[in-house]
Amino acid sequence: MNRTEYWHQMIANRNVAALDDLLAENSVFHSPVVHKPQQGKAMVQRYLSAAFMVLLNDSFKYVREVQSGNHTILEFQLELNGIQVNGVDMIQWDDAGKITDFKVMVRPLKGMQQVQLEMAKMLERFAAQTS
């Protein structure tokens, strides 16, 4: 199974724990909403786990996959609070098959606003659990 197939299996199984094995120690996360990157595996895991909880509802599906070299682009589509959200996961891998860079973009503006709202709530829940 190649790394993109592994990613799809993880998503299909809603297997958040598998992220632990997949992220490089020095990985970086780029949010669709905020400019500032989140640095390091712990932060990337936190943001991706929250994104899984928010985005992976029953309507979520991948609709396009473009891959070359160490880059995978996965376009997704879902409905969130009745609003259409269309986006891309932009994944950069190292040669060991770990994720070093994960960037998300979403459209349209109304979709981004819903993602922003629900991500903020989820990250607050995470913070409450660990404090």
Added chain:
Amino acid sequence: MNRTEYWHQMIANRNVAALDDLLAENSVFHSPVVHKPQQGKAMVQRYLSAAFMVLLNDSFKYVREVQSGNHTILEFQLELNGIQVNGVDMIQWDDAGKITDFKVMVRPLKGMQQVQLEMAKMLERFAAQTS
């Protein structure tokens, strides 16, 4: 020269007129801001021409290219009104090398707001010129 090289040459030369040759009659444009697609070559040409005028300033550069089959993903970066804009051109080609589908996504939220503002101004200018 393959179609992606042709695209880069067009962008480097700010050659808006070349779009006319590159777009399929039934092409579709998906804005980063608005959900509703723009249908047909004339509309796609209008929106892409406006996007060229707005985005292709001296700071514009492509920073990642991922290509497979009939899909090209081009990630770009620029500064607009002092705000960082990061985005992707998601291009789908037909077998004749014409663009059938062109989707743009941008991040972060502040960047999207600048793109929205400047695109609205530019499309108004176009409308004033043709009315």
